[in-house]
Amino acid sequence: MRGLQDIWKIGGFLADQNGDGVPDRVNVSMELKEGCVPQGLIDFCGRLGFETTALSFGFLGHERAQWHVVFRSSLEETFCALQGREVVFFYKTISELDELLLFLSAAWPGELAEYKHPICKVKLDGKAVIVNDELKIDAFYRDENTAASKKMVITGLTDIWNESGFLMKEEPSPLKETNVSFDFQQEPSLSLLKQCCYMAARIGMSSTKLHFPMTTGKGGGFSFSCRASQKGSPAVLVKGTGVELEGSEDSLLDMMGYLANAVHVSEGGDFGVWEQLPTANEEEELLFKLEWKEEPEIERAKKELASFLKGYASPAQLSAELFISEPLSERNRLKQELASQYGLRNVEVHSAFKPAYLWIEEKVLPRLSLYEGNAHSIEIECVKESREDCLELPIRWIQELYPVDLLIEKEIGISADNIRFSLIDEAESTICVKLLDDQGQLLIMESLNIPVSKMKYVxxxxxxxxxxxxxxxxxxxxxxxxxxxxxxxxxxYQYYQHEVLPLLWKETWNRTEGQGFTKPLFDRVEIEAAMSEEERRLNIDEERISSMEALHEDLYFNTLDYFTVRGEKEFGNGFPAPGGVYPFMKSEKGSRPKAKITAYKWRERDSGEAVTTKLVFDQSGAPVKAILERVEDGKTFERDIGTSDFKRDFRAVLDRHKLDAGLVRQWIPATSYNGEKIPVFEMVDRIEEQFFSPIKCSLFKPTVLIEAGHHANEVSSTPAIIELVQELSTEESSLLKKVNLVVIPCANPDGARLHDRMTADNPEWKQHAARYNAVGLEYAHVRYKKTVFGEADVVPLIMKRWAPDIIIDDHGIPSHEWVQPFAGYNSPPRFPVSYWIPNALIYGIGRELDGGQYPGHVHNLSVIADRIDQKLKGTDIYEKNHYWVNRVKKYGHQWLPDIFPIEQTNDLLFYKWKTETNEDSFNGIERYPEWVCADIISEAADETVYGEALDICKKAHKLFDLAIIEAAAETDTSFFAESSESVIELRRQRPLRLEGVKRNEEVTINRL
Ligand SMILES: [Zn+2]
Structure with missing residues (x-):
């Protein structure tokens, strides 16, 4: 440091250990002697903490440091001098020393930061400051505590150190304004003063705006009051806007030391562990239980045939054509049985599920293969679906054929590019396949008429x-x-629609406030069904023939629609959150169709939340008893403070993934509805100190929040993010020098457990019913609201603790065809666009605010899309993306561009989702446009994949996220400090304006 003007800089009283340019350690030791107890040192330590992102206690002792502060009494004057490696405070009286320390804390160096000569001496002279005995300027500091505009919120004692640092914040913000004072009934002992200094340093570190002085109880801030008392047990209690410590001199010291060192239970400490109350295990309550069974369709078909044929003496010249929804083996068995029983001339048994595709596979391909050599191309004419009242798309018969071009290419070698579809307004048959030679001459033509039924939709x-x-x-x-x-x-399905759904509606009509919206109407309905159906993987992409998967999707989504539509009709408001809908479907060859339906009642659950109003200590200085108050009803009760399991398994997740604890910290801000802890990984460049401040780290570097596994059936983001965290915590990675990363590796543990249950039977299905939480709630919708769903609290708590600049929400789409025969043979009608087949291996969606008011946000989206595109270029993901866009063009977009939209930045599919700011929104950028600079969603084709298909989705997610992290890392965060009167504040550019890729060619935007 040049002189005393640099004490608050790196090289001065602060150090940068890891070389990222950010102060992360205290670089001074201070020596105090009995008889000199300056309360101004509390302010001085508050400022010391304020200037750093991390610190350890011990600087008020003999710990080795580059700089040393000592105090010496003087008969002449009070001043501060730089002498070699020592900064010496000479004091005439303690109150003059207090004043000097306060001045250096609250107003130093001010305009003297630019003073070009080394400052070796600082002295106060009334309202002026004299430096080096030569320059006298007005000291602008005024000894008045201008109260923080808002009262500091305290709901209980453990708020002192909670999830967001020092004291609760009502609303997330990068501004963490703190107005604290320490007040003593009688002169503190030197030891008590030291503990107060540590406390002040930690509070300063947790703040981005700090009020001075911290040593008088004036103003509207938060106070720590120390009252000496010999009566009763020593205790800390909440009193007004502050806490009171009451006990003997020794106990005061112990209690202040305990508070200064306390580490919140969410960070792996034991502060507040006694607030974690065991939840009562209540009995589940049934709404109803139903059973259904039917005569198998094979038997019903045989009966129909028998009753018709019984009048025929010689059926030998007759032929039969059947459609039934059975696997090929069952259909073949039936065919043989019928042929031998009646001696029919011919029997065809088609599949009633995906009949067009299976007819080509089973019947047409063997015939086409006879023309090998001459065959050049195929035209498939499909009748256009044009019923006015139907949910099916006009291209539904082209959809029913998917992915037949790849099947034909694989089986008989005609290139998929030479297999074309056309839509015919009116035709004799549903599907007509024409095989042509290279002159375009017809070689053979096959056609099929497919029966359909008419069913009501909700x-x-x-x-x-x-x-x-x-x-x-x-x-x-x-x-x-x-x-x-x-x-x-x-x-x-008819039974479910006409019997079960109305019953479910009836059983839940008597609802209470919020039910159907922020909490469910019913806990869950479990539908276990087993039938004899086709269940087969196609070995074409991730495609399969699975009618029971289709039924799963129909049951799930159509139930949601039922409660939306009926709610709207009867109450003017659809219910977005009816409850968990769990279809457990099984295809069992040859079995009799049967089902069991069990519906469970939603029970209001006491949150069990309690706040600590008092902590009682024993004579050894340890807390032994907590007095708590239930939030629900205000009742108070006592709890002995013991040990908890919480701490023991705190590191288990980090250890399991072999994560470097110096770079990856674990924080557990919430517990899911079903009681699973939800860890968050926090990555900042290596810090070895006892304490660090997330909000302060965010002040010095951009912070990126990544949420993985929000929808539990979208399986690639969780393993991808864990790998990315592992890679970024190796020595080779230097990204953490420039950016902080906060990761929720598994945002929805209850959904993940449900997904495990569902994939046990059907590992490769999409399993959409397992995307939401335990009771089928899209818990993002209850963020920033009081809720019993802890999974909804994680993002808001991160916003409070970190105020991240960029939010990435990693999602997924089906890896294979999504069909719902009972909802129009397409993805659910509730979506304005079709998700029927994957449109990319990975694509992005960015929430776009109005460009007139938020041009920076619009710019950021373009930068991000371009960066992701550049990142993927040259990889196998890039090729896969290209492949899928072409598939969508062929099967959907060319016919219905609005339902299969394509929006590209260069070659990357990236949709801009127009949105508006809204202070009640549950989305970051809509709620906090002043400091969130981008809010991005990824969508990888990962529902539900394994092996290679999972690996490439993981890789895609890693590159996608990494491209955005790099955009943040390469962006300069211009930084400034502001002091006025008795407040100092540190701020930086927000929202960030992201740095684009540096290159020459133009970015092209395509909207098709
Ligand atoms: Zn999703």
Whole structure:
């Protein structure tokens, strides 16, 4: 340091240990002697802490440090002098020393920061300061505590050190304004003063705006009052806007030392551990339990046929054509049985699920393969779906064929590019396949007529026309008998729609405030169904033929729609959160269709929350008893303070993933509804100190928040983020020199458990019913609200603790076709665009605020999209993205561009989602546009994938997230300090304006 003007800088009383340019350690030791107890040292230590991101106690002792502060009495005057490695405070009286210390804390160096000569002496002279005995200027500091505009909030004693640092903040903000004072009934002992100094340093560190002085109880801030008393047990209690410490001199010292050193339970300490109360294990309450079974469709088909054929003496010239929803082996068995039983001329048994695709696979391909050599291209004509009242898209028969071009290419070698679809307004048959030679001459033509049934959808006047079963008997081309035959799935779905849903509605009509919105109408409905159905992987991408997966999706989404539509109709407000809908579907070859439906009641749960109003200590200085007050009803009760399991397994997650504790800290801010702890990983450059301040780290560097695993059936982000954290915590990575990273590796543990349960039976299904929380709630919607769903509290608490600049929310989309035969053979009608097939391996969505008012935010989105595109270029992910965009163009976009929209930045699919600011929003950028600079969603095709398919989604997520982290890291955060009167504040540029990729070519934006 040049002189005393640099004491508050790195090289002065602060050090930068890890070389990232940010102060992260105290670089001074101070020596106090009995008889000299300057309360101004509390202010001085408050400032010392304020200037750093991390510190350890011990600087008021003999700890080795670069600088040394000593106090010497003087008969002449009070001043501060730089002598070699020592800063010496000469004092005439303690009160003059207090005044000098306060001045140096609150107003130093002010304009003298630019003074070009080394300052070796500082002295106060009334309202002026004299430096080096030559320059006299006005000291602008005034000894008045200008109270913080807002009262500091305290709900209980443990708020002193809570999840967000020092004291609760009502609303997240990068500004952490603190107005604290220490007040003593009688002169503190030297030891008590030291503990107060440590406390002040830690409070200063947790603040970005600090009020002075910290030593008189004036103003509207928060006070620590020390009262000497010999009566009763020593205790700390909440009193007014502050806490009071009461006890003997020794006890006061112990208690202040305890508070100064306390580490909140969410950070792995034991402060507040006694507030974690065991939750009562209540019995579950049933709403109803139902059983359903039906005669198998095979038996029903046989009966139909038998009753028609019994009048025929010689059925040998007849042929039968059936559609049933059964696996191929069952259909073949039926075919043989019928042929031998009746001696029919011909029997065809088509699948009633995905009939068009399976007909080509089973019947058409063997015929086409006879033309090998001449075959060049294929045209598939599909009748256009044009019923006015249907949910099906006009291209539904093209969708029903998916991914037939790849099947044909694989089986008979005609390039998928030479297999084209066309839509025909009116046609004899549903599907017509034409094989052409290289001159365009027709070689062979095959066609199929597919039966559909008509079913009501939940919405009034809306119908769906799912493919259905049928029995047809023909004599030549002449139809003798034709009868629709509902499939097992249809019968069950009809039962569910007409019996179960109305019952569920009826059982939950008597609802209380918030039910159906911020909490569910019912806890959950479990639907266990088993039927004989096709269940097969296709070995084309991640595709499969799975009618029970389709049923799972229909049951789940159509139930949600039912409660939306019916709520709207009867109460003018749809219920977005009816409850958990758990379809456990099984396909069991040859089994009789059956189902069990169990609905459970939602029970209001006491949050069990309690705040500490008093801590009682024993004579050895340890807390032994807590007095708590229940939030629910204000009742008080006592708890003995013992040990807890909480601490023991605190590090388990870090250890399991072999994460370097010097770079990755674990913080557990919340517990899920079902009681699972939700850890957050916090990454800052290596800090070895006892304490650090997240909000202060965010002040010095941009902070990126990544939420992974929000929707539990989207499986790649959690393992991806853990790998990314591992990679960023190796010595080779230097990103943490420039950026802080906060990660929620598994945001929805209850959903993850449900997903585990569902994948136990069907590991490769999309399992959308496991995307939300334990009771089927999209818990993002209850963020920033008082709720029993702890998973919703994590992001708001991170916003308080870190005030991140960028929010990334990692999501996923289906890895294979998403079909719901009972909702229009498409992804659910509730979505304005189709998610029927993946449109990319990974793509992005950015929430875009109005460009007139927020041009920086719009700029940031463009920068991010471009950076992700550049990051993916040249990788296998880039090729996969290209592949999927072309698939979507071929199957959807070319026919229905609004339903299959394509919006690209260069080659990356990146959608800009227009949005507006809203202070009640649960989304970061809408709620805090003044400091959140970008809010991005990723979507990888990961529902539900394993092995290689999972690996590439993980890689895609890592690169996607990394591109954004790098954008933050390469952006300069211009930084400034501000002092006025008795307040000092540190601030930086917010919202950030992100730095783009440096190169020459233009960025192209494509909206198709
Ligand atoms: Zn999602």
């Amino acid at each position: 919405e009034e006047g809306k119908f769906t026309y799912p493919t259905t079963g049928q029995v047809v008997v023909k004599d030549g081309e002449h139809i003798l008998f034709e009868k629709r035959l509902p499939t097992d799935r249809e019968l069950f």
